[in-house]
Amino acid sequence: MNPTPHPSDEAAARAANSPLVRDFGLLIKSAIRLEQRIDSALRQECGISHTMLEVLIRLCRRPGEEVSQRQLADDLTLTSSGTTRLIDRMEDAGLVRRVPSAEDRRVALVEPTPEGRTAFLRAAAVHAQVVDRYFVKPLAADDYTQLTGALGEIDKALREDTG
Numbered sequence: 001m002n003p004t005p006h007p008s009d010e011a012a013a014r015a016a017n018s019p020l021v022r023d024f025g026l027l028i029k030s031a032i033r034l035e036q037r038i039d040s041a042l043r044q045e046c047g048i049s050h051t052m053l054e055v056l057i058r059l060c061r062r063p064g065e066e067v068s069q070r071q072l073a074d075d076l077t078l079t080s081s082g083t084t085r086l087i088d089r090m091e092d093a094g095l096v097r098r099v100p101s102a103e104d105r106r107v108a109l110v111e112p113t114p115e116g117r118t119a120f121l122r123a124a125a126v127h128a129q130v131v132d133r134y135f136v137k138p139l140a141a142d143d144y145t146q147l148t149g150a151l152g153e154i155d156k157a158l159r160e161d162t163g
Contacts, residue, residue: 037130038131045126052123055110056116057124058072058075060112068101070107
């Protein structure tokens with residue numbers, strides 16, 4: 001039984017098949033698949049998730065910098081409760097430790113442990129291998145430079161236009 005086509009079916013099909021929808025969908029699918037590959041490799045080879053690596057990247061980027069859980073939540077676009085649970089797991093695994101802020105005892109700072117730094121270095125190498133294989137190597141050098149430049153411009157526009 002074929003349902004009777006609705007007058008807006010054709011317009012809906014055109015919208016669903018538009019180049020903008022297709023191209024943005026390709027970007028999102030590619031990013032999700034790459035993130036899944038990275039996460040799988042990190043879990044298998046290092047015993048940590050991609051999100052844990054992102055925390056360690058943030059904590060190791062500027063040695064000695066004081067980073068609060070709130071800053072981590074903002075930087076990683078996680079909820080406060082999600083960040084708390086993630087840091088709990090990372091602390092249980094010996095990757096990070098919480099220390100009280102000298103300026104505000106209500107604020108918990110997070111820092112990598114020596115084991116966390118070691119895990120970070122191992123995970124960064126695995127991350128680099130996956131990114132190189134699936135993000136860099138499929139493109140010609142000029143295309144890669146164009147792509148990363150374009151992504152930078154998109155990010156800049158999104159940061160500037162918060163409304």
